Amino acid sequence: MENAMQGAQYTATERTVPTRSAQRASYDKDVVHSILDEGWVCHLGFVRDGAPIVLPTIYARVGERLYLHGSTGSRPMRMAGAEEPGMQVCVTVTHVDGVVLARSAFHHSVNYRSVVVLGTAYQVTDPEERSAALDALVDHVVPGRSRECRPADRKELAATAVVRLDLTEVSAKIRTGGVNDEPEDLALPHWAGVLPLRKGYEAPLPDAHLAPGTEVPPHIAAVLG
Structure with missing residues (x-):
């Protein structure tokens, strides 16, 4: 994918320009947002006591911000x-x-399609922003779910921390297409090609304690397709 994309762009920096296959990089905001919005799990990297730590966690994008959450006792949140x-x-x-x-x-x-976001994360303390971020985290996986479940109570909110990261220093990198064999290898008797991958939902498994007569709601049916 070429760098010359249409639309609003993030500014490339020394840290967001790949050292290999730079032609695969994109700074187009629509491209970056589409990759972020399709994903559920990110990897959060930070340094603790001079050593790198990388943790998987869920996230949500709201405009030009990412929100991540965790226990108030977890090191990255603190x-x-x-x-x-x-x-x-x-x-x-x-x-x-x-x-x-x-x-x-x-x-x-x-x-593959990937996004790297670099920057400074801050803990969210404003109650309104925090509430909106927690709803966004729930709705990111299943749109509309935050309206169809019990909101967090005071005790649960006290145990949950939210951090925000502005989308400022950002890049996407994408590889598409087929095999890039050497010309002299094209006649070799080995199968070559692409095995496409896809993700999807299987049939829902109702909770054993579900109240009788409770049907699968529309917001869940919508993601099942």
Whole structure:
């Protein structure tokens, strides 16, 4: 994918320009947002006591911000703080769209879409923003779910921390297409091509304590397709 995309762009920085396959990078906001919005799990990287830590967690995008949540006792939530200096982080999201099988072992690859977000994370303390962020985290996985479940009570809110990360230093990187074998390998008798991957839901499994007569609601039926 070429860098010259239409629409609003994030500014490329020294840290967001790939050292390899730079032609696959994109700073187009629509491209970045689409990759983030399709994903559920990100990896949050930060430094603790001089050593790198990477943790998987769910996230949600609201405009030009990412929100992540965790226990108030977790280290990254406490390290973020509500004010400066915050916590320097790197957040990544990746989709694998296919396995690329080449004739040579060296040229095996995957088709993927990924986003890297760099910046300073801060703990959200404003009650209104915090409530909206928690709703967004629930709705990111199943749209409309926050209106169809009990809101967090005071005790649950006291045990939950939310951090925000502005989408400022951001890049996407995408690999599409087929095999890139060497010309001299094209005649080799090995199968080559792409194995596409897809994700989807299976039939819902009702909870054993579900009240009799409770049907699958429309917001769940919508994601089942």
